[in-house]
Amino acid sequence: MMQTLGYVALVVREYDEALEFFTRTLNFRVVEDTHLSEQKRWVLIAPPDSQGTSLLLARAATPEQMSRIGNQTGGRVFLFLHTDDFWRDYHEMTERKVKFIRPPSEEAYGTVAVFEDLYGNQWDLLELKDSSSR
Numbered sequence: 001m002m003q004t005l006g007y008v009a010l011v012v013r014e015y016d017e018a019l020e021f022f023t024r025t026l027n028f029r030v031v032e033d034t035h036l037s038e039q040k041r042w043v044l045i046a047p048p049d050s051q052g053t054s055l056l057l058a059r060a061a062t063p064e065q066m067s068r069i070g071n072q073t074g075g076r077v078f079l080f081l082h083t084d085d086f087w088r089d090y091h092e093m094t095e096r097k098v099k100f101i102r103p104p105s106e107e108a109y110g111t112v113a114v115f116e117d118l119y120g121n122q123w124d125l126l127e128l129k130d131s132s133s134r
Helices: 015-025 063-068 086-095
Strands: 007-012 029-035 041-046 054-059 077-082 099-107 110-116 122-128
Touching: 007 015, 015 029, 015 041, 015 054, 086 099, 086 110, 086 122
Parallel strands: 007 054, 077 122
Antiparallel strands: 029 041, 041 054, 099 110, 110 122
16 A cells, blocks of 8 residues: 655645745745635645645634644654755755754754744755665
């Protein structure tokens, strides 16, 4: 049996501000943006040329959901953006004013730095040394 993760939901304040950040600042592409109702949209985004899991931007609809924006994992790194060229992407992201909260470091598994999205969720920018090991 083959299974894959299709989407990961990211709770956001507003669709358009999230789209602005992810498409302009992180250079993601819009996979789908379908209006389901006056208040709800189905918005999928992904890194350029990605064939993997997409992010589903999920607008918070309740006070409890609003309280999770920017801290979906209790302060841990939430998402891992893999790259085939760490330094290229790191320099491009710093030029686009992405906020890195941990500087680049060489680890046994690869080169990594931690950045925040517009809400404060923590991400790893990560170039693995051997992609078969992760």
